[in-house]
Amino acid sequence: MTFTQLRTFALVAELGSLRAAASALGVSEPAVSAAMAALRSDLGDPLFRRTATGIALTPGGRALASRARELVRLADRARREVASATTTARLRVLATAACAEHVAGHVVAAFTRRVPQASVDLVVGSTECAAAALAEDDVDIVLGVRPAPVPGQELNSVPFLRYQRVLVAAPGHPLVGRSPLSAADLAGHRWLAGPGGLETGSEEHRWARALRPDVTALDSEAEALEATRAGGGVLLALEHAVRDDLRRGTVVRLPVAGTPVTGMWWASVPGEGRSAPAARALQRFLTTPDATTALLARPERRARARPTVRVELWS
Numbered sequence: 001m002t003f004t005q006l007r008t009f010a011l012v013a014e015l016g017s018l019r020a021a022a023s024a025l026g027v028s029e030p031a032v033s034a035a036m037a038a039l040r041s042d043l044g045d046p047l048f049r050r051t052a053t054g055i056a057l058t059p060g061g062r063a064l065a066s067r068a069r070e071l072v073r074l075a076d077r078a079r080r081e082v083a084s085a086t087t088t089a090r091l092r093v094l095a096t097a098a099c100a101e102h103v104a105g106h107v108v109a110a111f112t113r114r115v116p117q118a119s120v121d122l123v124v125g126s127t128e129c130a131a132a133a134l135a136e137d138d139v140d141i142v143l144g145v146r147p148a149p150v151p152g153q154e155l156n157s158v159p160f161l162r163y164q165r166v167l168v169a170a171p172g173h174p175l176v177g178r179s180p181l182s183a184a185d186l187a188g189h190r191w192l193a194g195p196g197g198l199e200t201g202s203e204e205h206r207w208a209r210a211l212r213p214d215v216t217a218l219d220s221e222a223e224a225l226e227a228t229r230a231g232g233g234v235l236l237a238l239e240h241a242v243r244d245d246l247r248r249g250t251v252v253r254l255p256v257a258g259t260p261v262t263g264m265w266w267a268s269v270p271g272e273g274r275s276a277p278a279a280r281a282l283q284r285f286l287t288t289p290d291a292t293t294a295l296l297a298r299p300e301r302r303a304r305a306r307p308t309v310r311v312e313l314w315s
Contacts, residue, residue: 013065016054096144097196110294140279154271160286164260190233194221203263
């Protein structure tokens with residue numbers, strides 16, 4: 001049994017097809033078939049049988065699939081750690097939508113200035129997928145809403161930013177001028193939000209759950225604010241992000257019980273000593289004065305390139 005055979009089998013089991021596994025590996029289908037034949041012979045189990053739609057794993061194949069995925073993840077982690085010890089530390093960061101839009105890029109850029117050998121990939125993900133992404137070793141750290149652990153998972157989460165959200169609308173909105181506003185008053189009115197909506201697990205999601213709002217998710221919270229100014233609905237906005245609009249009167253705060261809603265963004269890594277050194281370094285950095293300065297500072301032009309950012313909304 002070789003590692004190449006295990007990696008190939010893990011892909012066959014995951015994708016359900018020898019052809020799909022060959023395409024993912026960039027090899028021919030006969031090469032995949034040969035690797036599987038050698039593995040079957042070594043283990044004395046057929047591992048899978050072909051069906052009209054792909055393959056079906058045997059009981060032995062299902063047992064091996066779980067172990068093979070685990071071994072592949074461990075091997076990939078070992079490669080990254082060896083590489084980071086000799087060259088640069090590659091860090092994979094997943095930020096939930098609102099945190100990604102407002103702060104993640106700034107603090108990651110500040111971290112790379114402090115740790116210049118770090119190479120960072122930043123992706124945007126839904127809160128529902130964050131814990132699974134850590135468990136499957138797809139990312140090293142999650143910034144934003146605190147993930148709910150998957151069964152058997154231990155997470156180490158550190159708070160790094162407290163925020164407040166207020167409900168705002170355009171001056172001509174029908175709700176403006178009515179005080180105080182009840183849940184019944186809000187019923188039937190369109191709510192605007194960024195791509196994550198009212199993110200699951202956040203304080204604003206828990207607060208709004210009883211209201212059952214009709215939420216329209218736009219490409220960004222900046223776009224949602226622009227639509228709110230135009231009278232397109234109400235927005236549960238970050239207070240600091242609408243401070244200038246409130247002062248100019250382009251939006252008006254709605255007096256709703258329970259607002260402002262106070263929430264927290266967290267930096268979460270795997271527990272039980274499974275977190276990557278670079279992830280722990282970023283987690284520690286987020287609690288330092290340098291990180292606070294980066295959060296409060298206005299964006300500015302820099303000669304140094306920003307870290308690699310892949311914008312991808314995971315679901």
